[in-house]
Amino acid sequence: MSDTAQVVDGDGDPGSSAFVPTVGTVLSAITVAALLIPVRSGADDPALLVAAAGALLTTGAFVTRRHALLERRVAGSIAAGSSLLVVFLSGYVITQGVLGSVVVPGLDWSISLLFCAFFVAAGSVGIGVAERAGLSSRGLIARLGLTGEILVLAFVGLVGISIAALLLSLPVRLLAGEPTELQLTVVEYLSFAVGLGGVAVGYLAFRGRDLSFIDLKAPTLWTIGWVVGGLLVILGANMGVSALMSAVGIEASEHTTTQRVAENPDLLLIIIPSMVLFVGPFEELLYRNVIQKSLYERFSRPGAVVVGSVVFTLVHVSAYATAGAGQILASLSLLFVLALILGTLYERTENLLVPALVHGCYNAAIFIPMYF
Known part of the structure; x- marks a missing residue:
C-alpha cells in the first residue's frame, strides 16, 4: 500500500x-x-x-x-x-x-x-x-493506538538507559570504589549505546522483525554530501530559531549537561566524542530508524516525521527541567525543529548513518566552543 x-x-x-x-x-x-x-x-x-x-x-x-x-x-x-x-x-x-x-x-x-x-x-x-x-473512526483509532505504543517505547528507552547505567556502574564500584564524576560520565554515555540499542533490538524482536529493518548502508560521496548539508542546515536552524526567540524576548533553558560542564570542563573530554560515537547513533537508531520507520505503517511519511519528532521532543523534557515552564517550552520548541530536520534527513536518505552523524556532530559542535 x-x-x-x-x-x-x-x-x-x-x-x-x-x-x-x-x-x-x-x-x-x-x-x-x-x-x-x-x-x-x-x-x-x-x-x-x-x-x-x-x-x-x-x-x-x-x-x-x-x-x-x-x-x-x-x-x-x-x-x-x-x-x-x-x-x-x-x-x-x-x-x-x-x-x-x-x-x-x-x-x-x-x-x-x-x-x-x-x-x-x-x-x-x-x-x-x-x-x-x-x-474514519477506525483509521483514527488505529493511528492513535500506534502513536501510544511508540510513545511508550520512547519512554522505555529512557528506562533502558537508566538500567544500563546501573549495571555498567557496578563493575566500576566493585573495582575502584566510589566512582569519580569522570568515570560516571563514561558510564552514562556507554549506557546510551547499551540501553537504547537493547530497547531497539528488543522492540524489533517483539514485532517479529530482524536486523534487516535497520537502514544502515555503507557511506558514499552522496552520503557525505547529505551529512555536510544536513549539518549546515541544522546549525543554521539553531542559529535562526535562537535569534528569532531572542528578538521576541523568549529565553530558553540550559541543558543539564551544559550546567555540569560549566562546573567541570574536563567532562568535555568524554562528552564531545561520546556525542558522535554513542548519543547521535543510538538515539537515531531508536527514535528515527525504529520509531519513525514503524510509524510509516499508519502515517504518511511527512506525518511520521512530525509524530516521531513530537515523541523525540517529549522524552527530552527532563533534560531541561531545571528552568521555568516558559524556558522549558522554548527549549523544547527548538528541539522539535531540529528533530524535524533529522527526521527528514532519515526519510530522504533511508540511511541511519546520515542522521546519526548529523546528530552526533551537531551535539559535539555545541560543546566544542566550551572547551576553549
Missing part, C-alpha cells in the same frame, strides 16, 4: 464520517475554555485574545463539518491551520510567564490552563489533518 493510500482511506467504515469532527469539536471546545478562563481572570496579552479567536474558528470549522455544511478538505484545512496558530500563540504567551494556573478543587494542586490549551490545540491540529485526509 502506498503512503497516500495509507492515509486517504476510509478503513472500511463509511458510517463514521461524523466521528473525527466530533472529536475535533470536543478538543477545540476545551481549548476555547482553557484560553478564555485566563482572559476572564485578567490576562490581557493580545496574543492570548487572538489564540482564543483561533480556537473559536477551529470549533466552528469542526461543527460545520459535523453537520456537513463544509466540504471535508476545507473544514480540515481551516481547523488544522487555526489550531496551529493557537499552538504558536499559546506557546508564546507561556514563554512570557503567563500560565493561567488554577487550583483543582479538592486536590490542592494547580494546573496551567495555557499548557492545557497548548497541548489540546496540538491534538486539534492532528484531528484537522485527519479530517482533511478523510480518516
Whole structure:
C-alpha cells in the first residue's frame, strides 16, 4: 500500500464520517475554555485574545463539518491551520510567564490552563489533518493506538538507559570504589549505546522483525554530501530559531549537561566524542530508524516525521527541567525543529548513518566552543 493510500482511506467504515469532527469539536471546545478562563481572570496579552479567536474558528470549522455544511478538505484545512496558530500563540504567551494556573478543587494542586490549551490545540491540529485526509473512526483509532505504543517505547528507552547505567556502574564500584564524576560520565554515555540499542533490538524482536529493518548502508560521496548539508542546515536552524526567540524576548533553558560542564570542563573530554560515537547513533537508531520507520505503517511519511519528532521532543523534557515552564517550552520548541530536520534527513536518505552523524556532530559542535 502506498503512503497516500495509507492515509486517504476510509478503513472500511463509511458510517463514521461524523466521528473525527466530533472529536475535533470536543478538543477545540476545551481549548476555547482553557484560553478564555485566563482572559476572564485578567490576562490581557493580545496574543492570548487572538489564540482564543483561533480556537473559536477551529470549533466552528469542526461543527460545520459535523453537520456537513463544509466540504471535508476545507473544514480540515481551516481547523488544522487555526489550531496551529493557537499552538504558536499559546506557546508564546507561556514563554512570557503567563500560565493561567488554577487550583483543582479538592486536590490542592494547580494546573496551567495555557499548557492545557497548548497541548489540546496540538491534538486539534492532528484531528484537522485527519479530517482533511478523510480518516474514519477506525483509521483514527488505529493511528492513535500506534502513536501510544511508540510513545511508550520512547519512554522505555529512557528506562533502558537508566538500567544500563546501573549495571555498567557496578563493575566500576566493585573495582575502584566510589566512582569519580569522570568515570560516571563514561558510564552514562556507554549506557546510551547499551540501553537504547537493547530497547531497539528488543522492540524489533517483539514485532517479529530482524536486523534487516535497520537502514544502515555503507557511506558514499552522496552520503557525505547529505551529512555536510544536513549539518549546515541544522546549525543554521539553531542559529535562526535562537535569534528569532531572542528578538521576541523568549529565553530558553540550559541543558543539564551544559550546567555540569560549566562546573567541570574536563567532562568535555568524554562528552564531545561520546556525542558522535554513542548519543547521535543510538538515539537515531531508536527514535528515527525504529520509531519513525514503524510509524510509516499508519502515517504518511511527512506525518511520521512530525509524530516521531513530537515523541523525540517529549522524552527530552527532563533534560531541561531545571528552568521555568516558559524556558522549558522554548527549549523544547527548538528541539522539535531540529528533530524535524533529522527526521527528514532519515526519510530522504533511508540511511541511519546520515542522521546519526548529523546528530552526533551537531551535539559535539555545541560543546566544542566550551572547551576553549
